[in-house]
Amino acid sequence: MRNKNIKAIYDILLEEYSPQGWWPLLNYDGINPTKTGSINGYHVGDYDFPKNQAQEFEIAIGAILTQNTTWQSVEKALINLNDIVDNFSPKSILKIAIGDIEKFKNAIRCAGFVNQKSQYLQNIAKFFIDLGDKTPTRKEILKVKGIGNETADSILLYAFKQNEFVVDAYTKRLFSYLGYIDFKDNYLKVKKLFEDNIPNNIAIYQEYHALIVEHSKRYYSKQPYGVNDKLLENFILD
Structure with missing residues (x-):
């Protein structure tokens, strides 16, 4: 199913939170843009990781x-x-x-x-x-x-830097709240929604998942989900 909003939501999240540099590595001397946890192994803007x-x-x-x-x-x-x-x-x-x-x-x-x-x-x-x-x-x-x-x-x-979109609980909470999926939809159906609507690009695949987590920690960790989520209110489907 084609839906231009899926990519547009990514663009909004990226502008708001900037690249996240996932997956953090324990012994890499990077930064911590999320301020979650203590390690600074996030490699923002470098998609060549992992290197061994x-x-x-x-x-x-x-x-x-x-x-x-x-x-x-x-x-x-x-x-x-x-x-x-x-x-x-x-x-x-x-x-x-x-x-x-x-x-x-x-x-x-x-x-x-x-x-x-x-x-x-x-x-x-x-x-x-x-x-x-x-x-x-x-x-x-x-x-x-x-x-x-x-x-x-x-x-x-x-x-392994393969373009496989990761669907987690935050993904389902956020996009069911916005109306693009039903929370009960199975994993592969939700995965397909994203893979059908974003470019086949490793940076976008990695950042989108990380950005969903970063945004959802603020607005979708506790019920009722989506309270005060002004950033994405224009993307709520009727």
């Missing part, structure tokens, strides 16, 4: 850890992991998980669902080892236990 497999894998770890929790909790877990492994390589994660599972679990406990996520991280580590230097397909990554649509698209978009 360790950064790709760190993004994948973060995408799994952020399931059903806040980014601040993920940040703490990543910092804890960074303190007990040599680097964010698949082999180093597996080594600590196999060698001292309780130490591994304690490192990520702050991100919640520790038993599930500890297994999911081991699953993605094994997947990366088998993957080598290839770029996975969406179908391949969805076969990894613990990876659903949102996590798969986050990894593909931010770790």
Whole structure:
């Protein structure tokens, strides 16, 4: 379905909040435009990241850890992991998980669902080892236990620079409030709406998702959603 407002909303959000520079990396000396969390690993305007497999894998770890929790909790877990492994390589994660599972679990406990996520991280580590230097397909990554649509698209978009639009709860809250979707619409239907209406450009794909999150933290975190959202009031469908 073609709808010019989808791209227009992106333009408004970008003008309001500026580029966000997602996905933040723990050991990159960047900035923090969002003021959320403590790390300054946001690479604003540089879409060449990640630049090595360790950064790709760190993004994948973060995408799994952020399931059903806040980014601040993920940040703490990543910092804890960074303190007990040599680097964010698949082999180093597996080594600590196999060698001292309780130490591994304690490192990520702050991100919640520790038993599930500890297994999911081991699953993605094994997947990366088998993957080598290839770029996975969406179908391949969805076969990894613990990876659903949102996590798969986050990894593909931010770790492998593939144009896969990420739909999260904020996306559904915002665009159902504006009237472009029903909140109950399935993931792939909402994803298609965006992919049909924005340019096939990695910067736009990455920034749009990040900008939706940044805007929604202000107006769509608590019910009733959309209160005082003056920025996008002209885009509400009748």
